[in-house]
Amino acid sequence: MLExxxxxxxxxxxxxxxxxxxxxxSGEPSHIGGALSMVEILAVIYSNFNIKVSKPxxxxxxSKGHGFLALLSTLYCKNFIKDKKEIFKFxxxxxxxxxHPIMNKSIGIETSNGSLGQGLSFGVxxxxxxxxxKINNSIIVVxxxxxxxxxxxxxxxxxxxxxxxNNLFIVVDCNGHQNDGAINKMMNFEEMKKKWLGFxxxxxxxxxxxxxxxxxxxxxxxxxxxxxIIAKTTKGKGVNFMENNNDWHHGRLTxxxxxxxxxxxxxx
Amino acid sequence: MNFNSTxxxxxxxxxxxxxxxxxxxxxxxxxxxxxxLSADLGRSSGLARFKVEFPKxxxxxxxxxQNLVGVAAxxxxxxxxxxxxSFAPFLSMxxxxxxxxxxxxxxxxxxLVALGSGLSMGFLGNSHFGLEDIAIMRTxxxxxxxxxxxxxxxxxxxxxxxxxxxxxxxxRLTGIPGSKNVYDKNYAYKFGKNITITKGKDILILSYGxxxxxxxxxxxxxxxxxxxxxxxxxxxxxxxxxxxxxxxxKYKKIITIEEHTSVGGLGSIMAEKILKNxxxxxxxxxxxxxxxxxxxxxxxxxxxxxxxxxSITKKIIKLVKKI
Numbered sequence: 001m002l003e004x005x006x007x008x009x010x011x012x013x014x015x016x017x018x019x020x021x022x023x024x025x026s027g028e029p030s031h032i033g034g035a036l037s038m039v040e041i042l043a044v045i046y047s048n049f050n051i052k053v054s055k056p057x058x059x060x061x062x063s064k065g066h067g068f069l070a071l072l073s074t075l076y077c078k079n080f081i082k083d084k085k086e087i088f089k090f091x092x093x094x095x096x097x098x099x100h101p102i103m104n105k106s107i108g109i110e111t112s113n114g115s116l117g118q119g120l121s122f123g124v125x126x127x128x129x130x131x132x133x134k135i136n137n138s139i140i141v142v143x144x145x146x147x148x149x150x151x152x153x154x155x156x157x158x159x160x161x162x163x164x165x166n167n168l169f170i171v172v173d174c175n176g177h178q179n180d181g182a183i184n185k186m187m188n189f190e191e192m193k194k195k196w197l198g199f200x201x202x203x204x205x206x207x208x209x210x211x212x213x214x215x216x217x218x219x220x221x222x223x224x225x226x227x228x229i230i231a232k233t234t235k236g237k238g239v240n241f242m243e244n245n246n247d248w249h250h251g252r253l254t255x256x257x258x259x260x261x262x263x264x265x266x267x268x
Numbered sequence: 269m270n271f272n273s274t275x276x277x278x279x280x281x282x283x284x285x286x287x288x289x290x291x292x293x294x295x296x297x298x299x300x301x302x303x304x305l306s307a308d309l310g311r312s313s314g315l316a317r318f319k320v321e322f323p324k325x326x327x328x329x330x331x332x333x334q335n336l337v338g339v340a341a342x343x344x345x346x347x348x349x350x351x352x353x354s355f356a357p358f359l360s361m362x363x364x365x366x367x368x369x370x371x372x373x374x375x376x377x378x379x380l381v382a383l384g385s386g387l388s389m390g391f392l393g394n395s396h397f398g399l400e401d402i403a404i405m406r407t408x409x410x411x412x413x414x415x416x417x418x419x420x421x422x423x424x425x426x427x428x429x430x431x432x433x434x435x436x437x438x439x440r441l442t443g444i445p446g447s448k449n450v451y452d453k454n455y456a457y458k459f460g461k462n463i464t465i466t467k468g469k470d471i472l473i474l475s476y477g478x479x480x481x482x483x484x485x486x487x488x489x490x491x492x493x494x495x496x497x498x499x500x501x502x503x504x505x506x507x508x509x510x511x512x513x514x515x516x517x518k519y520k521k522i523i524t525i526e527e528h529t530s531v532g533g534l535g536s537i538m539a540e541k542i543l544k545n546x547x548x549x550x551x552x553x554x555x556x557x558x559x560x561x562x563x564x565x566x567x568x569x570x571x572x573x574x575x576x577x578x579s580i581t582k583k584i585i586k587l588v589k590k591i
Contacts, residue, residue, distance in 0.1 A: 103374050112373045115365055121335045122370070125342015128327065133346070152366070155332035159339060162330070 001212075004047070008211045011077060012043040016238050016265050018073035018087070024258040026091035031099060033248040035070035037175035037208070037233040038142060042074045044214040045140050045171075053080065053108050056135045059126055061110050063119020064144035064173065065100035066250075071109070072097055080108040117150025119143065120170060124159050127168040127226075140169045145187055146178030154199065160226040161200035168226040169218065172196070173208060175235035177246045189232050196228035208233035240264045269294075269427040271420045273452050279419035283445030284478070285383050287419040288426070289314025292351065295430045296322045302430065303348040305329065307336045313353040313383055333363040340378045341370035349430060350378045356385035356398025356440065360405050371436035372408040379429050379437045386442035386477060386527035387556075387569040394560045398440065403532025405438040406506045412437040412460075413506040417450040417480040421503065424457040434459055442527055443478025444566045448577075450480050450501065462509040468498035471588055472519040472549075474512065474534060476502045479527040482570065485577035486584060495588055502534060508541070516547045523587060525554040527575060552587050554580065 016039050023030045045051070049058035062071050069090070076087045089095040096102045100114030111122055123141040130137060143153060160168055174189045176182060185191070189205070196203045202222035206213035208231025217229045235249070236242030239261040242251075253261065269291075271279075279287050292315065296302045304322075306313055308331045319326045329336050333354055340350045352359070359367070359382050370376045385398025406413050414429075414437055416422040422441065429437055450465065457463070465480070466487055475483045480501055487497045498519070500512065516522060522542075524535040535553030542551055556573055563569075570576040574583060 112369065115369055118334075118338055118366060118369055121338020121366070122342045122345075124335075125339040125344075126346060127342075128339065129343050129346030129348065132324070132348075152332075152334040152338070155329070155335035156338065159329045159332070159335055163327075 005211045008043050008047045011047065012039050012211070013265070013268070014077045015039050015043060015070065015073045017262065018076055019069050020253065020258060020261050020265065022073060022087055022090045023069060024253040025088050028091045029250050029252040030069055030091060031066040031250050032069065032253070033177070033236040033242055033246065034064065034067050034144060034173070034175060036237045036239060036242065037235045038067050038070050038173045039237065040209045040211055040214060041142060041171050041173060041231055042070055044211060044218070046074055046078050048215060048218055049138060049140060051108065053106060056130070056133070056137055058137045059110060059139050061119045061123045061139065061141045062101055062113060063141050064116065064147050065113030067142065067144070067173070068099060068101045071101060075108055116147045117152040120153055120156035120160070123168060124156050124163070124165065127160070127165040128163055130167055131165070138167050138169060140171065142171045142173060145172055145174040145176065145183055145192060148172065148187060148192065148195070157196070157199040157201065164224050165226045166222055166224055169221070169229065170226070171229045171231055173231055173233055175233045176244070177235045177249065179249055181246050189230065193230050196230065201226050201228040203228050203230060205230040205232070209237055238265045238268055269423045270454050271423065272454065276420050276449055276452050280447070280449050281445055282419065283447070284419055284422055284441045284443050285312065286314040286445070287422060288353070288381060288383070288441065289316070289318050291423050291426045292318050293321060295426065296325055299349055299430060301347065301349045303327065303343050303350045305336055305340050305350065305352045307331055307333050307354050307358070309354055309383070315353070333358045334366045337363045337366035337370055337378070341374065341376035344376040344378050351381055352378055353381045353383055355389070355396055356382035356401045357396065360398070360401035360438070364404060367411065368408050372410050375410050375435060377433070377436055379439060381439045381441065383441050385440045386479070387573070388442050388444050388566055390566050390569070391563055393563045399529050399556055400531065401440060402505055402528050403536070406532070410435060411506065412504070413440065414438070414504055415440040415442070415476040416503060417477060417501055418443070418447070420449070420451045421457065425503070428457065428459050432459065440477065447478045448481030448485060450484055460504045460507050460509060462512055463501040463503060465499040465501055466497065468496040470496045471498070471584070472515055472522045473497050473499045473525060473584070474502050474522065474538060475499070475525040476505065476534060477527055479525060479575055482575060482577040482580055483525050486581040489577070489581045490584060493585070495585070497584070505534065505537065508537060513541055513545050513547070516542060516545070516549050520549055521552065521587060522549050523552045523554060523584060525580060528555060529558050530555045531558050554583055
C-alpha cells in the first residue's frame with residue numbers, strides 16, 4: 001500500500017509539473033488553478049481504476065471541462081498520449097487540445113465539454129448502459145464545486161439514485177473558488193456534503209490532496225447507491241503564489257513566473 | 269414500413285402521439301437495443317402500453333429535460349438505439365444546449381421526438397406550443413430535422429431512423445387525432461428526399477407536417493377552379509433536398525405554407541435558397557405570425573391563423589392573381 005501511495009504521489013508530481021509546462025508553452029492564459037486542485041484526484045482515479053481506450057472498462061468523464069489542462073497532463077503521464085510534442089499543441093491555433101476537452105476516444109477523451117453541468121447526466125447514461133449489459137465496471141465523473149450551481153447536476157443526481165447506480169462515482173473538487181472569486185456559503189464544503197446526502201447518495205468526504213484518503217473514499221462505496229466523494233482541495237495547489245489566489249483561475253505564465261512555479265512544485 | 273388505406277384510416281383516428289407509442293412497440297419487437305426515454309410524459313407520448321410490454325427498454329428520468337438528453341447520449345454512446353420524447357418547447361428550448369453539445373458537437377445518435385408541436389396542444393397554450401422549434405433546431409450542426417405529415421409518414425420516419433444510421437435527429441410531430449391524412453396508400457419514403465404530392469404547372473407550393481393535409485384539400489379545390497398547383501412535401505427540413513431548386517426555375521410564384529412562425533422555418537429556408545441560387549421567382553410565405561397568439565381548439569387556432577384549407581385556398585387564389 002505504501003509503495004502504491006508513493007507511486008501515485010510521484011505521478012501527481014509529474015502531472016503538476018506537466019500542467020505548468022504545457023501552460024507555459026502555450027503562451028496563452030489557461031485554467032491553471034482549477035487544474036492544480038484536481039491533480040491528486042486524477043492521479044488516484046487513473047491509478048485505481050482500469051481506464052483504457054478499449055471498452056468495456058472503467059470510464060472517466062471530466063464534467064468540469066475547464067480542468068482539461070489536468071486531464072491532458074494525466075493522459076500524457078499515463079501514456080495515453082505518447083509524444084510530448086502532441087501535448088505541446090495545447091492552445092495552439094487549430095489544435096484539438098484547447099481549454100476544454102474535445103472528444104477523442106482513441107486517446108481516452110470521452111466527451112466534448114466546456115458547458116458546465118452536463119457530464120453527470122452522460123455518466124448516468126453510461127452507468128445505466130453498464131447495468132443493462134451486466135458490465136461490472138465503474139463510471140467516474142469529476143465536477144467542480146462552482147459547477148454544482150447548475151440545476152442539471154441535481155437533475156442527474158436524482159436519476160442516479162432512482163436507478164440505484166452503485167457503479168457511478170462523482171468527485172466534487174471543492175477548491176472553494178469559482179470564476180469570480182470565493183464560492184458562496186451555500187456551496188461550501190460542509191454544505192456540499194449535506195446536499196449530496198440529501199439527494200440520497202452515499203457520501204464520503206476527504207482531503208482531496210491526500211492520496212490514501214482518496215483511495216479509501218473510493219473503497220467505501222455502496223451496494224445500492226451511487227457514491228459522491230466530496231474532496232476538499234486548494235485551488236492552485238502546489239504553487240505558492242497561486243494557492244487560493246483566484247487570479248490563477250485563468251492566467252498566463254511568464255518565464256519568471258513559470259520558473260518560480262516549477263521551483264515551488266519541486267519543493268513539495 | 270408499409271401500410272394500406274385501412275391502416276391509414278385507423279391511424280388517423282388514433283393520432284400522432286398514440287401512434288408514436290404503437291410504432292415504438294413495433295420497433296422494440298425487432299430491435300432489442302431500442303431504448304425509449306421520457307421526462308414524465310410517457311402517457312402523453314402514447315407509451316403506456318410500451319412501458320408495460322418493454323419495461324427494460326423504457327426509462328423515465330422525471331421532469332428533467334436537460335438530464336433526459338444527457339442520459340440519452342450516454343446510452344447512445346454504449347450502442348443503444350435511443351428515442352427521447354417530450355413536448356416540442358421542452359426539448360428544443362429547455363434542453364437546447366444539451367442537444368447542441370451531445371447530439372450536435374459529439375454526434376451522439378439520439379432521436380428526439382418532439383410531440384404536440386405547432387398549435388396542436390390547443391388549450392394548454394403558448395407554453396406548450398411548438399412555434400419556433402424548427403428555427404432553433406436547424407441551426408445546430410449535425411442534427412437532422414424531420415417533420416412527418418401524417419401517422420403513416422411518422423411510421424416510415426421512425427422506422428427509417430430506427431433501422432439505419434442517419435445520425436441524431438429532431439422529429440417534429442404536429443396534428444391531432446382526426447387531422448387530415450396526406451397519404452391514403454403506401455408510398456416510397458427516402459431519408460432527406462422531398463415527396464411530390466401533386467404535379468402541377470401554375471404555382472409551386474411547399475409545405476410539411478400535418479398542415480400539409482389542409483394544403484392538399486386546398487390544392488384539390490384549386491384544381492376545380494382550373495388552378496394547377498404542384499405540391500411538394502418537404503418532410504426533411506434539414507438536410508434540405510436541393511432538387512427543389514430545379515423546380516423553382518419552372519415557376520414564377522412559390523408559396524411556403526407552415527405551422528411555425530415566420531422566423532426561421534421553411535419560408536426562411538427557401539428564401540435563403542432562392543437568394544443563393546439567383547432565382548427570379550417570387551416567394552410568398554404563409555405561416556404563423558412572430559407573436560404569441562390566442563388559445564383554443566386546434567381547429568379554432570388553424571382558422572384564427574388562416575391555416576385551415578378554406579383560408580389557405582383563398583390566400584393562394586389571391587397570390588395567383590397578384591401580378
